[in-house]
Amino acid sequence: MLRSAHLSICLANLSLFVLAACSSPVVEQMPSNAVPQAVTVVPLDFPADEDVRKLVPEQGLSNASCGLNGEAGIEAEILERVNRLRAEGRLCGATYYAAVPTVTWNLKLQNASYHHALEMARANLISHVSIDSRELRNRVRQAGYAFSRVSENVAAGQSNVEKVISSWEKSPAHCAALMDPRLEEIGAACIHK
Incomplete structure (x- = not known):
């Protein structure tokens, strides 16, 4: 079930990030001799229910849609575009x-995407791991x-959503993520620096 996909577009410092998830909880089985690992969760500096589309952009950065598509974002x-790909079927690699x-x-997926895209734009990098070493699962939780x-999926260097989706479609791993039938929701954000 796809719960979220967040896009972070970086184009000359424009970052698009897409996150997808499914919501049915799954209990992971550990071997009886396994030692549980401690997981450190760093508190977010934003409320989980905030609407990032309404935030005033910080100086030098775009809004959560990179200013693309006007008010509609x-x-x-x-x-x-993602649903068209999913409806047609696709060869991924x-x-x-x-x-x-x-x-x-x-x-919520859009918010997670936005904050990761914002961090990437501020640091002028593109990564699946945050500056403070948080991985996707931690950021989404x-x-x-x-x-x-x-x-x-994350992207950088493209000038619009069409080019980002096209680049993901050509990448076997990114394409497979977009076509995963277990994913049901998507969220995305784009930050331009």
């Missing part, structure tokens, strides 16, 4: 993915999103 275009159900937008599976 990037949500509708991302949903339309050497693996063919049949058509899969569409995804819906999730604000901190945004208040419950999931059993989560995936993300």
Whole structure:
């Protein structure tokens, strides 16, 4: 089930980040002799229910949609393009993915995407790991999103959503993430520096 996909576009410092997840909780089985690992969760500096689309951009950075598509932002275009790919089926590298159900937008995934895209833009880098070493699962949980599976795509250097989705479609791993039938929701954010 795709719960979120967040896009972070970086174009000459424009960052687009997409996150996808599914919401059904899964209990992971540990071998009886396994030692549980401690997980440190760093508190977020934003409320999990905030709407990043309403935030005033900090100086030198764009809003959560990179100023693309006016007031409508990037949500509708991302949903339309990703859902079109999912509806058609796709060859991702050497693996063919049949058509899969569409995804819906999730604000918590968008918020997680926004804060990661913002961090990447501030640091002028693109990464799946945050500056403070938080991985995707930690960032999404901190945004208040419950999931059993989560995936993300990040991009930099493209000038619009169409080019980002096209680049992901050409990358076997990114394409496979977009076509994962277990993912049901998506969230994305784009920051331009």
